[in-house]
Structure formats: structure tokens, C-alpha cells
Amino acid sequence: MPALAAHSRSGFAACSGCSLCLLVCPVWRKTRDLRYTPHGRAKALQHGVPVAELKNSVESCTLCGACEPACPEIIDLVGMVLSLRRQLTAPAAVTMNDTNGKTANYAGQRVLLATPALRETVVALERTAKLLDCVVAEDNGADIALALEAGTPIANARRERFLTPLFSAKKIIAGDGLLARQLKDWLPLIEITSPGIALSKCSELRRHLRSDDLYVIEPRAFHANYDELVLYYDDLRHATGCAMNLDLQRIAIPATARNLRQRLGVEAEDNAAQTRWLLQGRKIARIVVEDAGDIAAFRQVVDMPVVHLAELANE
Amino acid sequence: MDTVPSFTPGHCPVGPDSLTQIKRLQTNPARWNGANWNDFAAALRAAGVELLESLAACGAFATDAGGTAYGMPHGVVIAKSAQQISALLKTAQQHCVPVTVRGGGLTTEGESVAFGGVLLDMTGMSRVKSIDKNAMTVRTECGIFWHSLAEELRRDGFDYLSAPLNLTSTVGGSLNVGGIDVNSPRLGCSADQAVALQVVTPTGEIVECSETENAALFQRAILGYGQFCVIAEATLKIRRYTPIRMHYFYYSSLRTAVEDLQLLDRNDASDYSGILTIMDSAVNLLVAFDSVERETAFNAKWRAQLRGHGELGFALRALPRYALRPWKLPEALYLWRRKQQLFPEFRRPEYVRDGLMQDRTVVFSRAVWKYWGSRQMVIPDIATSVEKFVNAVERGNAVCRKYFPHYTLYCVGIKLRDDHQPHYEMSCIPPDATGWAYGCEFEPMMDRVYSRDHLQSFKNEIYDIGVDIGASYYRFGGMMKGYIRRALGDAVVDRHLAMKRKADPNMILNRDVIF
Ligand code: SF4
Ligand code: SF4
Numbered sequence: 001m002p003a004l005a006a007h008s009r010s011g012f013a014a015c016s017g018c019s020l021c022l023l024v025c026p027v028w029r030k031t032r033d034l035r036y037t038p039h040g041r042a043k044a045l046q047h048g049v050p051v052a053e054l055k056n057s058v059e060s061c062t063l064c065g066a067c068e069p070a071c072p073e074i075i076d077l078v079g080m081v082l083s084l085r086r087q088l089t090a091p092a093a094v095t096m097n098d099t100n101g102k103t104a105n106y107a108g109q110r111v112l113l114a115t116p117a118l119r120e121t122v123v124a125l126e127r128t129a130k131l132l133d134c135v136v137a138e139d140n141g142a143d144i145a146l147a148l149e150a151g152t153p154i155a156n157a158r159r160e161r162f163l164t165p166l167f168s169a170k171k172i173i174a175g176d177g178l179l180a181r182q183l184k185d186w187l188p189l190i191e192i193t194s195p196g197i198a199l200s201k202c203s204e205l206r207r208h209l210r211s212d213d214l215y216v217i218e219p220r221a222f223h224a225n226y227d228e229l230v231l232y233y234d235d236l237r238h239a240t241g242c243a244m245n246l247d248l249q250r251i252a253i254p255a256t257a258r259n260l261r262q263r264l265g266v267e268a269e270d271n272a273a274q275t276r277w278l279l280q281g282r283k284i285a286r287i288v289v290e291d292a293g294d295i296a297a298f299r300q301v302v303d304m305p306v307v308h309l310a311e312l313a314n315e
Numbered sequence: 316m317d318t319v320p321s322f323t324p325g326h327c328p329v330g331p332d333s334l335t336q337i338k339r340l341q342t343n344p345a346r347w348n349g350a351n352w353n354d355f356a357a358a359l360r361a362a363g364v365e366l367l368e369s370l371a372a373c374g375a376f377a378t379d380a381g382g383t384a385y386g387m388p389h390g391v392v393i394a395k396s397a398q399q400i401s402a403l404l405k406t407a408q409q410h411c412v413p414v415t416v417r418g419g420g421l422t423t424e425g426e427s428v429a430f431g432g433v434l435l436d437m438t439g440m441s442r443v444k445s446i447d448k449n450a451m452t453v454r455t456e457c458g459i460f461w462h463s464l465a466e467e468l469r470r471d472g473f474d475y476l477s478a479p480l481n482l483t484s485t486v487g488g489s490l491n492v493g494g495i496d497v498n499s500p501r502l503g504c505s506a507d508q509a510v511a512l513q514v515v516t517p518t519g520e521i522v523e524c525s526e527t528e529n530a531a532l533f534q535r536a537i538l539g540y541g542q543f544c545v546i547a548e549a550t551l552k553i554r555r556y557t558p559i560r561m562h563y564f565y566y567s568s569l570r571t572a573v574e575d576l577q578l579l580d581r582n583d584a585s586d587y588s589g590i591l592t593i594m595d596s597a598v599n600l601l602v603a604f605d606s607v608e609r610e611t612a613f614n615a616k617w618r619a620q621l622r623g624h625g626e627l628g629f630a631l632r633a634l635p636r637y638a639l640r641p642w643k644l645p646e647a648l649y650l651w652r653r654k655q656q657l658f659p660e661f662r663r664p665e666y667v668r669d670g671l672m673q674d675r676t677v678v679f680s681r682a683v684w685k686y687w688g689s690r691q692m693v694i695p696d697i698a699t700s701v702e703k704f705v706n707a708v709e710r711g712n713a714v715c716r717k718y719f720p721h722y723t724l725y726c727v728g729i730k731l732r733d734d735h736q737p738h739y740e741m742s743c744i745p746p747d748a749t750g751w752a753y754g755c756e757f758e759p760m761m762d763r764v765y766s767r768d769h770l771q772s773f774k775n776e777i778y779d780i781g782v783d784i785g786a787s788y789y790r791f792g793g794m795m796k797g798y799i800r801r802a803l804g805d806a807v808v809d810r811h812l813a814m815k816r817k818a819d820p821n822m823i824l825n826r827d828v829i830f
Contacts, residue, residue: 017375018483019419019420019438019460019483020482022460022483023462032439034438035371035375040375043374043375047370047374049374072681072685234664234665248462248469248674249681281467281471
């Protein structure tokens with residue numbers, strides 16, 4: 001399985017079966033079934049189980065990335081799922097953006113690739129752009145992000161049309177953690193960050209964080225760059241006194257648990273148990289999210305203000 | 316080996332290759348032959364129990380943390396409820412199918428490996444049922460990882476009392492074998508924290524038990540190595556959470572460090588204590604406190620009596636020792652490299668702030684998996700009375716030196732409860748221990764590949780010390796079960812075997828672990 005090895009920090013063969021990945025995995029929390037965990041997948045592959053038999057497990061992963069900082073064998077667990085998905089047929093096709101619009105030019109600019117959820121949260125989008133002094137890209141690559149997630153092919157022409165305007169950008173602020181991860185490969189010379197991390201550095205926003213806030217870190221970007229960010233967020237937590245969606249290992253607890261089928265819209269979302277677990281026992285008065293995609297999940301289970309981080313600038 | 320007590324061959328139904336004067340080999344059990352499996356599988360499914368037979372399901376459980384015992388179950392059942400376990404055990408009794416119970420799989424001698432039959436994965440039952448803030452107890456399903464329990468308790472400002480310093484130990488696993496924390500010198504082993512249990516007997520009865528209700532079963536369930544029941548739920552004592560204040564003292568003598576450890580424990584001078592070493596060259600006595608008051612009292616009364624040094628003082632003393640022995644320079648370099656790896660790990664600012672360690676298990680377990688863990692682990696140990704401990708540690712250390720260039724010792728005491736004596740019988744608690752028992756784990760660093768024979772001989776030599784001095788072992792089951800009879804004697808083993816036969820007529824439950 002050379003595709004796996006190519007993406008590996010370590011490959012599945014390194015899995016010792018320690019089960020540490022279970023402790024942080026939202027799918028484990030939901031199923032309590034080892035087969036739906038990195039441990040289960042790695043062990044199955046070690047025993048020569050055909051990839052097709054792992055389809056349900058591979059599709060169940062939310063790609064939150066929490067298992068990677070937990071894994072002592074430093075296995076590329078997200079890369080492993082992505083690679084397996086590329087070998088399987090996706091549960092639904094991804095509609096690619098094939099329109100040939102005017103080519104933008106972002107030379108020397110900061111560019112925001114807003115997620116669909118952030119685009120819909122208009123106030124948050126405007127404030128994010130203003131606070132980060134960036135332009136909002138017309139082509140946000142949402143279809144590419146979804147294709148990466150589903151493991152479906154991305155035509156070269158589409159990839160080039162998406163990347164060409166970004167080649168000369170000064171900085172890219174990518175809302176989708178998976179897309180950001182891929183962009184680091186595609187555009188290694190450009191600084192790439194997430195809106196959450198960039199916004200959280202704005203003193204104008206930080207001073208509005210309160211000790212009765214729950215600050216919800218976007219897990220994909222955080223876990224992809226865990227070693228650098230863990231202390232950063234811990235300092236932010238101590239400086240502001242707010243609670244965070246960090247567990248005792250300082251790994252982020254995702255607010256949602258969207259599997260591939262749910263991301264592709266072939267299955268209804270079912271985040272309530274995960275969101276409730278995140279909130280359990282916390283004495284908070286407001287929820288501040290980095291990812292606009294979390295807002296709806298919180299509003300479904302709790303009756304308190306839920307705001308996007310950028311919206312704090314208004315206060 | 317002439318000091319080993321004589322033994323009468325012929326009476327022992329276990330591990331004949333581990334008897335005195337016979338060359339010891341690994342006692343990896345033979346695989347169960349699968350008789351009646353299809354009938355059993357059909358009956359189990361008819362009883363509404365999901366049985367997984369795929370390679371993906373079975374392969375995940377082929378070995379344990381030790382990575383030296385391999386066995387493939389015929390099928391896996393993921394625990395869901397006491398009723399489901401009951402149906403499984405009843406059907407297994409009828410068809411004489413062995414059932415091996417697994418928690419976190421952190422055994423090293425194959426105790427949680429199914430050599431055929433059913434593997435019951437208890438982690439499927441890992442939900443907290445309720446927290447009683449008045450009684451200061453939690454009721455939980457027993458497949459839960461202690462760390463997951465801590466995550467839940469911490470949301471309410473509580474913590475468990477004591478648990479192994481490993482994030483993936485389960486509550487059920489620890490109740491069965493003991494469970495030792497660095498606060499065990501004060502609070503006892505994890506198994507001592509259980510107030511009440513819901514268990515499923517080998518014949519499928521679901522029974523509540525405690526010191527006052529079905530007490531005999533409770534006594535056999537706790538520290539019972541899974542022989543007399545499957546523990547489904549437990550009520551455990553809890554306490555208010557506190558971060559801890561750590562102090563480290565460094566020694567170059569194992570004996571001195573052990574004596575100081577015992578001094579602290581005897582005088583209740585600290586809340587946490589234990590020894591962690593790099594060979595016998597850098598011996599670290601860790602001492603910690605839940606409160607400023609306890610720390611202040613320690614500083615005032617006991618600190619000056621400890622013979623260990625701070626990091627700098629130790630380094631200054633070590634320098635001339637190595638300067639005068641240039642042939643020991645590789646060891647000095649190893650110590651230096653190890654220090655550079657480990658010290659930052661134990662002080663990571665996201666876990667240790669303002670001198671307070673937020674969660675000891677996170678810090679220790681992450682470090683252990685990162686810097687000690689490997690795909691093969693052997694961790695033989697000896698558990699003794701207070702008086703025998705220094706001798707056991709020194710002799711075990713000599714064995715480590717003989718077999719490995721690099722290794723670690725981990726020593727900790729366990730406060731014993733007089734009223735729990737019946738639980739301790741035929742367990743890791745040695746029969747002659749009073750007040751405290753002490754355990755030492757001898758863990759070689761697998762920084763090169765060792766043959767299984769090398770590892771096995773090493774384990775045998777450590778365990779032989781236990782037999783010689785009259786000790787017990789934390790890990791005495793699985794591939795090392797031949798030692799149980801040698802160390803603890805026929806009378807107690809036969810009594811337990813008779814009880815086991817009565818409780819489990821077809822010897823289906825964890826049959827390869829002890830007897
Ligand atoms: S990426 Fe998230 S959902 Fe997927 S296995 Fe890792 S922790 Fe579980
Ligand atoms: S944490 Fe890593 S090594 Fe451990 S079981 Fe999970 S994937 Fe395997």
C-alpha cells in the first residue's frame with residue numbers, strides 16, 4: 001500500500017495498540033467500538049484486512065485530527081484515512097466548481113478562504129476580513145476541500161484555476177483545516193493560517209474574552225499544528241480566564257462529529273451528543289467559536305449566546 | 316538456584332515447565348481447539364448477542380501491551396450491558412467455550428489475550444452512570460478508562476482517588492489486579508477504592524456485591540484476576556480535585572532512595588511518593604503534595620532528613636564519579652541524553668503551571684508511552700513486605716544490569732487495609748506484608764532488538780528472586796502463571812482453584828490467566 005507510506009509520518013505498521021487515540025476520538029465516544037478508531041483501522045491493516053472491509057470505519061472518521069497529537073507512535077492518522085478514502089468509492093459524488101469566472105489577482109495580499117458556514121454568517125465574515133485586513137476570495141475552494149475529504153479526484157484544471165490566483169498571495173487564511181493542510185503542500189512558500197488562530201491574536205478581540213466564556217478552538221487547524229499551538233492556546237486560556245474545549249491532555253474536543261456521509265449530505269447530522277459532552281458540567285454564560293460551522297450545533301442544545309470570535313469586535 | 320523451596324511435582328495442574336529444576340520455557344497457552352464453535356455462535360446470536368468474527372474485529376485483540384503473547388480469538392463481543400454479558404457467559408458455559416475479558420489490554424504476559432474462544436471487550440461499557448456528591452462516590456461502567464473517568468469527574472471538580480499512571484488502564488482491569496498510583500502509599504491500591512460492584516458470575520448471574528452484600532463474592536471479585544466474575548459496574552470513592560506540587564530528589568544509591576521512600580511513607584510525610592530510575596545511576600525519588608500545608612509540614616520536618624539532592628547537586632556529585640571512570644562515559648552520555656529527553660516532558664508548561672502539576676497521569680503516561688513504550692515490553696516485578704523490599708530491588712537491579720545496558724525501575728508502596736485482608740489473598744499483595752506492601756517494576760529499554768528467549772530468561776531470573784525471598788508479583792498471571800504456585804504455595808492455590816471450579820464449572824472465564 002504505497003499510497004499510505006507516502007503520506008506517513010509513521011505508517012499503520014507502527015501502531016502498538018496502546019489505545020491512546022480512543023481517549024480523544026469523537027467516533028469512539030459515540031460507538032465504543034474499536035473498529036471505528038485509528039487503533040482498529042491500523043490493526044486491521046496490520047492483519048491484512050482488505051481496504052473495502054474498512055469502508056464504514058473509514059467513512060466514520062470526522063477528520064478532526066485529535067488522534068494525531070495523542071498517538072505516541074506519531075502515525076499520520078489523518079493521512080491514513082485520507083489515503084484509504086482515495087482507495088474507496090465515496091458515498092456520493094462531490095460537485096466541483098467548473099465555472100470559468102474572471103481570474104482574480106491576490107498579489108501581495110492577505111486572502112481569506114472562508115468556509116461556506118462563515119460566508120453565511122455575514123457579520124462575522126465582514127469583521128473577519130476587516131480585522132485581518134484581508135480580501136475574501138471569490139473562489140474559496142470549498143469543493144476542493146470536500147473532494148479532499150471524500151478522497152475523490154480533483155481535476156488538474158480545477159486545481160490550477162483555484163491555485164493560480166493564490167501563488168502570489170502574501171498570506172492565506174484558510175477556514176477549512178483540511179484544505180489548509182493540503183495548501184501547505186501545494187504552496188509551501190506561502191504562510192498559511194486559520195481564521196481562528198489569526199483572529200485570536202487580535203488584542204481587540206482578546207480583551208473581550210471573559211472568564212465565563214467557553215472558547216471553542218477549531219480542531220483541524222489546531223491539531224495539524226499541535227506542537228506549536230498547544231502552548232499558545234494554553235497561554236490564551238490563562239490570560240483571559242475563559243474555558244476552552246480542551247481536555248486534560250490539552251487536545252481539542254470537537255463541537256461536532258460530522259462523518260463523511262454527513263459532510264456529503266447523504267446522512268442527517270447528529271451532533272447533539274458530542275456537543276452536550278463538550279458542554280457537560282461547564283459553568284459558562286457565552287460560547288465563542290472560531291468555526292462558524294459550530295454555531296448551529298451549539299444553538300441546538302443550549303440556550304445561551306453563541307457568537308463567532310470576529311463578532312466580539314462589536315462590543 | 317539451590318535456595319528455591321522444594322516442590323512436589325505431580326500435584327500441579329499449571330505450567331509444568333515452570334517447576335523447580337526443570338528448564339523454564341515460556342508458558343504461552345495452547346490455542347483452544349474451537350469445538351462447538353458454530354453451535355455456540357448460533358446460540359449466542361439467537362440470544363441476541365452480537366458476535367464479531369471478522370479479521371478486522373479479532374485482529375485488533377491479537378496481543379496485549381507486552382506484545383510477546385499472540386493469540387487470535389474466534390470471535391469478539393463488545394460489552395454492552397450486564398444482561399448481555401450474562402447471556403454470553405450462560406451460552407459459553409453450555410457450549411464450553413472460553414471467554415477472555417479485556418479492559419485496556421495493558422497486560423504484558425498475555426493475560427488479556429484470547430487464545431481462541433471469545434474475547435469480551437469491556438471498553439464497550441465505558442459510561443459514567445452517576446456522581447453522588449454527598450456520598451462522594453461515582454457509579455461507572457467498568458470498561459471505562461480511568462482517564463475518561465477523570466475527564467468526567469473533573470468537569471464537576473472531582474477526581475478519582477488512585478489509579479495506575481497510564482491513560483488507558485481501565486477501572487475493571489485495575490479492580491481485578493490492584494492498580495498502583497504514586498498516592499497508593501497513602502490511599503492504597505485502586506482496587507481498594509471500590510465500595511460496591513455489579514458483577515456477572517461465570518454462570519451468568521448478575522449480582523450486586525459489597526462488604527455487606529454478598530461479601531464473599533465481593534472479596535473474590537476484587538483482586539480476583541477475573542477468575543470469579545466479570546465486573547460490569549463499580550461504585551468508587553472520589554475526592555475533590557487538586558493539582559499537585561512536585562519535588563524531585565536524586566540519588567546514586569538505590570538502597571538510600573528506597574530507605575528514604577519508606578521513611579516518608581511510614582511517617583505520612585507526603586501525599587505522593589515513588590521512585591523512578593535511569594538504571595541504578597540516577598535514582599529519582601518523587602514526592603508531591605495536595606496542599607501548601609502538607610508541603611510546608613514536609614519542608615519543616617522531613618526534607619532535611621532526605622539524603623537525595625537537587626538536580627544540580629546530583630550532577631556535581633556525578634561528575635567526578637564519571638571523570639575517574641572514563642570507561643563509564645557511554646553511560647554518562649546516555650544519562651545526559653535521557654535527561655534532555657525526559658525532563659522537559661515532565662515540565663511541559665501546558666501541564667505544569669506555577670509549580671503545580673495539573674494531572675499526574677497525563678504527564679507520566681504521555682512520557683511513558685513516548686519514552687518507554689515500544690511494540691514489545693516486558694516488565695517483570697516483585698512485590699514484597701516492607702522489610703524485604705530493599706533486598707528485592709537490589710537483587711532485581713543486578714539482574715537488569717546483567718541482561719540490559721539500559722533499564723528503568725519503578726518502585727512504589729501500597730498502604731494495606733486490615734479489613735481488606737480477604738481481598739489480598741492470592742494477589743499481588745504478599746501474604747507476609749503488614750502496613751504496606753512495596754512493588755518494584757523492572758523495565759528494560761527496548762533500544763535494540765532482543766530475542767524472546769533473552770526476555771524470558773530475564774523475567775525468570777527476576778521472578779526467581781520473588782520465590783527465593785517469599786514475595787508476590789503484580790503481574791503473576793498469563794505466561795508467568797507457573798510462578799503463582801511456587802511463590803504462594805499449594806494450599807492457597809488449591810483453595811482458590813476449588814472455589815474457581817465451583818463458580819465456573821467448565822472453567823470458561825479467563826481460563827489461561829491464573830490456573
Ligand atoms: S481524526 Fe478525529 S474522528 Fe478521525 S479517528 Fe482521529 S480522532 Fe477519531
Ligand atoms: S494511539 Fe497510535 S499507536 Fe496507539 S493505538 Fe492509536 S494509532 Fe495505534
